[in-house]
Amino acid sequence: MKKMQAQILIIDDQEDILLSAKLLLKKHFETILTVSSPKKIVQLLADNPIDVVLLDMNYRIGFEDGREGIHWLKEIKTLSPNTIVILMTAFGKVETAVEGLKSGAFDYIMKPWDNEQLISLLQNAVLKSRKETKKSEALPKNKVIFTGSSAAIKQAYAIAEKVARTDANVLVLGENGTGKYVFAEYIHQNSNRKDKPFIHVDLGSLNENIFESELFGYAKGAFTDAKTDTPGRFEAAQNGTIFLDEIGNIPLHLQSKLLHIIQNKTVTRLGEAKPRPLDVRIITATNLDLKQEVAFKNFREDLFYRINTMEILLPPLRNRKEDIIPMADFLLTQMMAKYNRECITFAEKALQNIEKHAWNGNIREMENRIERAVILCENSTITTTDLDLTVIVPVETAAEEIQLSDIEKATIEKILAKHHNNISKTAEELGLSRAALYRRIEKFKIDVKE
Structure with missing residues (x-):
């Protein structure tokens, strides 16, 4: 055989x-x-x-x-x-x-x-x-991405193209779902390091007990389960780019360790004494106001200035009105290719609702809804029902009559109820990490009994 x-x-x-x-x-x-x-x-x-x-x-x-x-x-x-x-x-x-x-x-x-x-x-x-x-x-080597025509996003990508040619550390700011991962990868693909590794680390989901071993690596015998010498994520990104997502979630006592690596451009595995040289471009991202976190003593000021040589803000989708329909068309094309579907279009009413929807979950929410719609639609037309956009909160209303925080709270309560208070399913539909969802539940004093 x-x-x-x-x-x-x-x-x-x-x-x-x-x-x-x-x-x-x-x-x-x-x-x-x-x-x-x-x-x-x-x-x-x-x-x-x-x-x-x-x-x-x-x-x-x-x-x-x-x-x-x-x-x-x-x-x-x-x-x-x-x-x-x-x-x-x-x-x-x-x-x-x-x-x-x-x-x-x-x-x-x-x-x-x-x-x-x-x-x-x-x-x-x-x-x-x-x-x-x-x-x-x-396929072409670089991913096809949708940038858009709004002034804010065009400015962000113009800055990205300039900074990509350097090794400057970049801090990407923006709400959840605004495309920070895609943006970081865009910087990498337009840099001199594009043929080297691009390593993504979601710090929001990384347990602090394994923070050091995951990022810095460890030597054989460093702890009970350390049976072989193992490099960390920084070493895996050698000569390339490491993208530290959700950097605002790092506990204060671990921030000094990250600062040491950035300052000295070396990494020391757990259980070793000799530092290893690093040549890594660092891009970080967060949905938090880090300046405020610094003021509240939740984030080290020296680390903040180390990671934001260049700071770039990605606007929320609700502030990119001219991009909403083109973005939906772009994502629909991607999902048709993913599921081998052809000639699917949006119904006129669906397009109207897409344009009016608040999109609190930004691009990630739109992507999830369109993927669901492509799976569910039985013919060649996506309806409002397929998109689950039967309840519309117009962007204008949100801006003029309702505080955005009220919309966010109401949305979280609605999705929690839909999933019977299941945190994992609710976080997935909202496009949030579990930690981010818990922070909002605490912020809005939402009563949850899992």
């Missing part, structure tokens, strides 16, 4: 699972890599052309909700979009597995698995990976 030319990576914290999977799969695939900790993903993807990742969803005793699996799934899809991910779990958490499918997983399988089913699933995943790779190779 001829082996399939493919590299399969299996990630599970149980050694017996790794061993049995490797023994089974090495008869059918050329290369099988196994690892017990998902923290090795960044380096493994950097060093190997992985076709498929078989990813366990739970790694800590007592935590069986699959959230870690979803987190690492998103990391893989960010670092290596053409790598196919199959989720596996022993706990039958079908809802979480389905959430994984929405986040980009190819499929999921329950443990203990059926051998033939697993082999067939992996073979199909490899074929899918090859197809995605060929498709991406046929």
Whole structure:
């Protein structure tokens, strides 16, 4: 039997699972890599052309909700979009597995698995990976993005093009969903580092207990589970760009460690004494008012001035009225390609409602609604119902009669009620991290009982 030319990576914290999977799969695939900790993903993807990742969803005793699996799934899809991910779990958490499918997983399988089913699933995943790779190779190297024609966004991109040619640290400001990740990647792609790594780190979802090991790396024996020398995200970004998203969420006691790296351009792994030189461009982003956070002693002033050599503000969608309909058309084209749909258009009433909608979740909200509409629409026309825009809060009304904070509170309460106070589902629909949603719940004194 001829082996399939493919590299399969299996990630599970149980050694017996790794061993049995490797023994089974090495008869059918050329290369099988196994690892017990998902923290090795960044380096493994950097060093190997992985076709498929078989990813366990739970790694800590007592935590069986699959959230870690979803987190690492998103990391893989960010670092290596053409790598196919199959989720596996022993706990039958079908809802979480389905959430994984929405986040980009190819499929999921329950443990203990059926051998033939697993082999067939992996073979199909490899074929899918090859197809995605060929498709991406046929596309232009730089992503097609929508900039818009509003004065504010044109100014932001004009500044980005100028600063991209330098190594200046950039701070990107803007509400959630305004496209800070896309903007940071745009700066990288227009820089002299465009052929080097672009590493995205969501600091808002990074547990402070693993902050140092994730960003700085660690030496073998540095702590209980440190079984091999492991580089951190900064080293993974060597000669390229590291994008530190949600930087306003870093606890004060960890900010000094980040400041040390930026100042000295070196990184020291946990358990080592010798610093390693770094050549990394740093882009940061936040939806917080960092000047206010500095005034409140929540953010170090010296770190603030280190990260914002150039500060660029991305305007909310409600302040880009002339871009709303063109943005919707652009996103519709993307979703038609993603789901192999053709000739879909917006109904006239849907376009009117798109133009009037407040878009509190900005571009991310629009993208989610249009993706949902492309999936749901049964013919070639997207209706208001498909977009779930039956309740409209006109931008003019929001500006003249209602405080934006009142709209935000009402929206959060509505979505919470829709999902029966499920924080994860509510945060996903609003385009927020769980931490950001909790901050708003506390700010608006919303009573939530999960």
